[in-house]
Amino acid sequence: MNQPESRQACGPTASEQDQRSRERLLRAAVDVFDRKGYAAASVREIVERAGITKPVLYYHFGSKEGILVAILEEAARQFQKAVTRAAQRPGSARERLAALCEEIYSLFKQNVPVVRVAHAVYFGPREGLPPFDFNVFDRTLADALHRIVEEGMATGELRRAPIDDVSTLINGVIEVCTDQELNPHVTPIGLDGLHRVLNLIFEGLVATHEGKEN
């Protein structure tokens, strides 16, 4: 995999060819898993779409499950990177929460097929699960949310309330907006809509706030 490359430029190396096949397989697998579902996807269709043959897939990933795990691991890396990046931004709690939601929404919007595959596996059957820790997504997001909300309450910017409830609520906003991107029959609310909904929960839905102290 990592052998030194002391050679002239005269066509693809063996390991370059290697990487190219790997990437083609990953792209093809995401596409087929997305359209057919993991269980109904056939190795035959994946390799045909990648323009190579079956043994190449088994050489690189060992099994059909192996290529799914590789996809999920890459998705988890991207997700953690995005959340970490957003969580480190400066500003008020409200700004930082909005930035976090925006970051995740954009990431999902740019990778809809992968997100659909991950979503399907996450909520999918409990028997026959691939060896992958699905809760990295939850934990990563929950930690970031918890930290920001806690600070927002400490500075008095946010109302006192159970932190986990607030996290759940923000989680719901992200979820409902991203889920709209996954469903082909629904017209997504978009980034603007996401911000409008966030404003709603910060300002509150009721018109008169006579009893808001606590």
Next chain:
Amino acid sequence: MNQPESRQACGPTASEQDQRSRERLLRAAVDVFDRKGYAAASVREIVERAGITKPVLYYHFGSKEGILVAILEEAARQFQKAVTRAAQRPGSARERLAALCEEIYSLFKQNVPVVRVAHAVYFGPREGLPPFDFNVFDRTLADALHRIVEEGMATGELRRAPIDDVSTLINGVIEVCTDQELNPHVTPIGLDGLHRVLNLIFEGLVATHEGKEN
């Protein structure tokens, strides 16, 4: 199916036996679809679990897909019934929205396996879909939400805002709470949590409301 029953009570009728097999098959199918996923579920396992044989399944439902559609249709009926019942309740917009959320949450909580199956198919692969209108769920809920929110704004109880944004928000609260029931790794927020989160969005997250007029 509906032949008259002019006979003494001396053991199960043919049509009674019929219904019994049908129900056993439906229960077994929900269980196996839930655990293995629709595509990975085998007819063999379903009929074994139901304690009957393959031809009985094909006699009643025609195909593996047919039994899935039957499950979804029954789920849609239950859902519409629950939403209609909740939407007709009296009270303030806030009370009615809470009642609607509670009704749906309770229905889902009492039928987790079926909901998981429906959820998986709803977000599942677009190719190989069963002949079923998945948007009955969306439309039923969206209509009910729209009506209540509209009335709440007309009476001045709720702040003026895009109705669809408010609907999306309530939708997100329902979604995030019910999704927690579907994921075995997460401890659900429960009915109390649902109400706390709803209170949060009605009252708003920010501590000081200096610019809350529109």
Next chain:
DNA sequence: GTCTATACAATGATAGAC
């Protein structure tokens, strides 16, 4: 590292008796 050819298990569905 990639190919051709194939092993072998499991699947959805049906024919025909009762």
Next chain:
DNA sequence: GTCTATCATTGTATAGAC
């Protein structure tokens, strides 16, 4: 309406040559 027995197809995975 329910059974036994069976079919044709498709699936994942691999052996062995290059």
